[in-house]
Amino acid sequence: MGFFSCNNKEKTAASDQEQTALFQSAAKTDNRKPILDSSKTLNLKYSLEQLDNTKGLSNSSVNAIFQDSENLLWIGTWDGLNRYDGNNFKIFRPELDNGNSLSNQVILKIDEDDTGQIWILTIHGINRYNKKTDTFQRYFFSRENKPPLSESEFNMALDGSKKVFCVVKDWGIGYFDGTTFQLLKVKNLSTKAVKKIKAIFSKYSFEPNIGFNLATDRAAYVIVAIIYDKEVKGEDKKASKCYKKTIFALKKYGILPYRLTTKSMSLVKPHEDYSTFVKSVKKTIDPNNILSPGRYDFTS
Secondary structure, eight states: OOEESSSOHHHHHHHHHHHHHHHHHHHOOOSSSSSSSOOOOOOOOOEEESSTTTOOOOOOOEEEEEEEEEEEEEEEEEEEEEESSSOEEEEEOOTTTOOTTTSSSSSEEEEETTTTEEEEEEOEEEEEEEEETTEEEEEEEEEEEEEESSTTTTEEEEEEEEOOOEETTEEEEEOOOOSSEEEEEOTOOHHHHHHHHHHHOOOOOOOEEEEEOSSSOOOEEEEEEOOOOSSSSTHHHHHHHHHHHHEEEEEEEOOOOOSOOOOGGGGGGGTSSHHHHHHHHHHHOOOOOSSTTTTSOOOO
């Protein structure tokens, strides 16, 4: 892992002004002459520093890099959380009998909320770090004594206003209210739908990969990925059947398809409320079928 830095801000700013003046002067005097003299180079000094476990990084397998509002660099690895101040590393790991330490050493995501608290997603639990007290608050959602079987049992995201949301297996989707996480009551996102997806994927011998994108506090995108090896004979057809079954199942729970491909238009009936609405939007925005030819023009 390497980082570039510029050693002289004042010289950089002065050079930028000189460069701008040179552009303006050349434009006024003679448009046919070169704007910049290629024989002159800007006096900029950059340095490249490689940071790895020989320089103090806890582990060279990096999952996340984040720079906070105080310009501190946070690096999440497979073995610890690292904070770099430009000179030294401080490493955070779980500590035995210390409930104010990290919940797990495998760091997946790092972010900062609007109060300056640092949020860390690990393979087992979500953590909130308070810089003033140098302590972590752990959030297990009743899964503290349940060792994780995959990397996707916990997830975390911050929206544009830096509000913290989470998705936790067997718990649901929630948001942080400033004190604790509250379950987000989404009418159409039932646990039955998720269980149905798992059942369909199991039938076709696929591992269910279900993700959620919280667009607003009223809308969530459900992303269901089918991962398979195209080189294996018959996997394409099996994946296609699984895809169609999943689309039909989610529609029954009020979760409608989003950004369908041209090959998937036939999965939506032409006289459904959804197709009628989408067609009217397309007719208004793209009456000549230029922006998205072949899409959202549902036929029987």
